Amino acid sequence: MNEGIxxxxxxxxxxxxKSQNIKIGDxxxxxxxxxxxxxxxxxxxxxxxxxxxxLIVIDVMKVIKAIRLAYPNFDVQTIGAAQSIIEVYxxxxxxxLFFVGVWLxxxxxxxxxxxxxxxxxxxxxxxxxxxxxITGEENxxxxxxxxxxxxxxxxxxxxxxxxxxxxxxxxxxSPLEVEMFNYQQALDQYVSIxxxxxxxxxxxxx
Numbered sequence: 001m002n003e004g005i006x007x008x009x010x011x012x013x014x015x016x017x018k019s020q021n022i023k024i025g026d027x028x029x030x031x032x033x034x035x036x037x038x039x040x041x042x043x044x045x046x047x048x049x050x051x052x053x054x055l056i057v058i059d060v061m062k063v064i065k066a067i068r069l070a071y072p073n074f075d076v077q078t079i080g081a082a083q084s085i086i087e088v089y090x091x092x093x094x095x096x097l098f099f100v101g102v103w104l105x106x107x108x109x110x111x112x113x114x115x116x117x118x119x120x121x122x123x124x125x126x127x128x129x130x131x132x133x134i135t136g137e138e139n140x141x142x143x144x145x146x147x148x149x150x151x152x153x154x155x156x157x158x159x160x161x162x163x164x165x166x167x168x169x170x171x172x173x174s175p176l177e178v179e180m181f182n183y184q185q186a187l188d189q190y191v192s193i194x195x196x197x198x199x200x201x202x203x204x205x206x
Contacts (some may be wrong), residue, residue, distance in 0.1 A: 010078075011029065021048075026045075028063060083192045
């Protein structure tokens with residue numbers, strides 16, 4: 001006879017540290033009777049090991065099995081996603097030379113990309129013609145147009161990415177953040193499907 005109902009909703013993505021003992025409360029939201037929620041949340045579900053990968057997938061079936069072993073008289077109901085992805089953070093040493101090298105590579109690459117674009121569209125000739133149209137004079141270096149254009153280019157990039165260093169300009173996500181979110185969603189879906197395929201293969205081989 002069932003003593004009560006335990007509702008489980010798996011979290012989409014959680015963070016963990018090396019050698020952490022992951023419990024059900026870390027990977028799922030739990031709704032149950034008073035006292036039961038804390039007991040279920042403290043049930044160990046996975047121990048992070050050195051040989052584990054950076055991404056670990058915890059399936060809801062594993063959670064249900066652990067709850068049923070501890071509380072066989074409770075009815076377990078699941079809501080939402082069937083997997084929770086755990087991202088393990090390993091301690092890394094900061095390398096100043098590596099940081100400076102990557103920064104210089106990105107800075108030079110971005111600068112060359114902007115200059116090549118301007119060369120392809122003949123931006124200098126456009127500025128010269130605009131200057132001649134506005135002032136009626138020929139000028140090989142129309143700084144009156146080039147300087148505001150350069151400043152506007154930098155401001156435009158700030159508005160496009162919606163960030164000034166670590167400060168967000170407004171609450172709207174930038175196009176880069178949207179693309180990163182879509183990429184993360186696709187990556188999580190691949191990891192979940194790939195993990196389930198590997199798990200089924202291991203079970204069939206036994």
